[in-house]
Amino acid sequence: MLSIADLHVHYGGIHALKGVSLEVPANKIITLIGTNGAGKSTTLRAVCGLVRPSAGAINFQGQDITRASTTGIVQMGITMVPEGRRVFPDLTVLENLYMGAHTRNDPGVKRDMDWVFSLFPRLKERKAQLAGTLSGGEQQMLAVGRALMANPTLLMMDEPSLGLAPMLVQEIFNIIKQIHSEGKTVLLIEQNARAALQLADYGYVLETGRIVLSGTGKELLARDEVRKAYLGEE
């Protein structure tokens, strides 16, 4: 469904991605793990058209989207839950959700709103509240709900569990499972490598701009390199 081939991204003089290739097949959960600064966020930002690759190609459902506008990419069915939530603090919860559906004008908006509220009943209770007044966990849920309002086929999430209490982390992973079971394809970035690999069908390990390992979640969990570097085992 999504296919990234030999992607390079530069930030001025910094060569952040040095030939990343990866595949996200339809209806799978794919995870991308790696230490801070490895280039995980940059990969997702390139897919969304927020940064321009200096070389390489990104294909989505058979179409080249390497140079497409972010608006076009969103309309084609890719959305992202950005790192650090980035909800609009002075918009209400409801307005944030409608922002997610900005490009849409179909009767499905109402249905998706109901679905988001059933996934996150807390958001329904707080729909008239300004998003800036929500707790960190609630803001993360809002960021996920907002992305779902675009009715994406591919949902990309950039460290959704970052900074959340362990109980909420578990809840977020359950939600990802639910979203996936509703037919969405998921590309997940996680610091929490163990949980991500347990959940994912397939995983990639990114180190300083390069994919150094890949395999099914099970395979990667069994690899010594992964256990040492990402699972904190000796």
Added chain:
Amino acid sequence: MDLALFFQHLANGISLGSLYALIAIGYTMVYGILRLINFAHGDLLMMSAYIVFYGMLVFALPWWLSVVLAVLLTAALGMGIERAAYRPLRDSPRISVLISAIGVSFFLQNLGIVVFGGRAKAVYRPAWLAATIDIGGVSITTLALLIPGVTLILLLMLSHLVYRTKTGMAMRAVSRDYDTARLMGIDVDRIISFTFVTGSALAAVGGIMWALRYPQIHPMIGVMPGLKCFVAAVFGGIGNIPGAVLGGFLLGIGEIMLVAFIPNLAGYRDAFAFVILILTLLFRPTGLLGEKMAEKV
């Protein structure tokens, strides 16, 4: 000082204040979305006043058509300025954009001198606007009633646009965070253009009413109101629309009251705004309604 006289001055202050408010909104909207003080904003009201003047006197168009044309052309000019002078500098240091804005302002003033001539022109003011109405011992000109009336209608329309429409929601999102707004599928450039169109159209109406209130136009008439409305926007909390309205009204009323009650200071009338600016920057840099300076991410 009797009460009737006080209300007389108050009415006058409200009328001036509504002009300040209309013009201050443009500063605050552009600042909200680009973090730029658009120094060319004041000159838009000069352009608008001239368009009406030429429309009526040279092309003999009916007044309403001249007004419509002035609003449309000024809005287009505001949008064009953003395209030509600000957008290419979007990723440059903010000071470059600011200098570009000052450049555009000088350009418009000098263009005005070349095209319209430097000498002041008298504005034709229909007699009914100068007619006075007596309300409980307070006599008010039709114009002094018309200005706040028009302002009120425009403010209601603006508030509907910003707080009740999809485009308004997108404007608020873009003013917070470009990248996340893009992730929603918002065309950020289009929203920025639209913000300039809105602010410029309000300035155009403000310029026309300004020319009716002070019926003489010359290429520099935008300068002082421009600066004062910038102060009004900072005073109210730059980036905050209700703040700009509040700042505009308080500045207008304050200025009129100062002149009325301390006639000795009448000569310092224009300085009043700048004293307010300095006091604001010293004691409440975020302005009356401004939140703590939101970090632009």
